[in-house]
Amino acid sequence: MSFTAQLLRGLRVTLVLWLLTVVVVTLPMLGLARLVAPDAASGSLLRSGDQVVGSRLIGQPFSSARYLQGRPAGAPNLAPSNPALAARVGDAASQWKKAGVVQPAADLLMDSGSGVDPQISLEAARQQLPRLARERQVPMAELERLLRQHQEGPLRLQAIEPVVNVLTFNLALDNLRPR
Numbered sequence: 135m136s137f138t139a140q141l142l143r144g145l146r147v148t149l150v151l152w153l154l155t156v157v158v159v160t161l162p163m164l165g166l167a168r169l170v171a172p173d174a175a176s177g178s179l180l181r182s183g184d185q186v187v188g189s190r191l192i193g194q195p196f197s198s199a200r201y202l203q204g205r206p207a208g209a210p211n212l213a214p215s216n217p218a219l220a221a222r223v224g225d226a227a228s229q230w231k232k233a234g235v236v237q238p239a240a241d242l243l244m245d246s247g248s249g250v251d252p253q254i255s256l257e258a259a260r261q262q263l264p265r266l267a268r269e270r271q272v273p274m275a276e277l278e279r280l281l282r283q284h285q286e287g288p289l290r291l292q293a294i295e296p297v298v299n300v301l302t303f304n305l306a307l308d309n310l311r312p313r
């Protein structure tokens with residue numbers, strides 16, 4: 135068989151496989167997803183007015199002291215035996231201690247497995263409430279109420295601790311009135 139014939143045969147096989155995987159399988163699945171779970175299928179996007187501010191499913195950094203801080207992001211996953219991990223966690227712990235959090239929760243110090251988890255534990259959120267109260271001039275009781283409203287889980291039959299979605303909580307913070 136000549137090279138040209140082999141090339142044409144390869145291109146036909148590629149085209150058939152592409153049609154099967156994209157047209158026959160993927161497009162109907164996307165259509166079904168949009169029918170069954172339209173919010174998740176479109177990325178679970180959150181808006182502030184007409185502007186998209188993020189997704190409920192992907193964590194994003196907040197640098198202002200006026201916002202709840204999520205897990206560290208952007209760092210590679212390091213093995214527990216890697217000295218760079220110990221140094222990074224130590225640096226993060228020092229930063230939190232300077233901010234008044236004496237013993238920061240683990241999720242304030244370390245990445246999640248995926249590196250993009252949008253939630254933190256209630257403990258990690260509560261440790262940040264005094265700073266938020268100071269920065270925003272909002273009573274602690276109001277912040278605690280807001281935290282209870284945004285608590286997610288634990289889900290039935292799962293041993294997962296309750297969490298709070300950092301982005302949705304921060305959007306709700308922006309709607310609070312200072313005292």
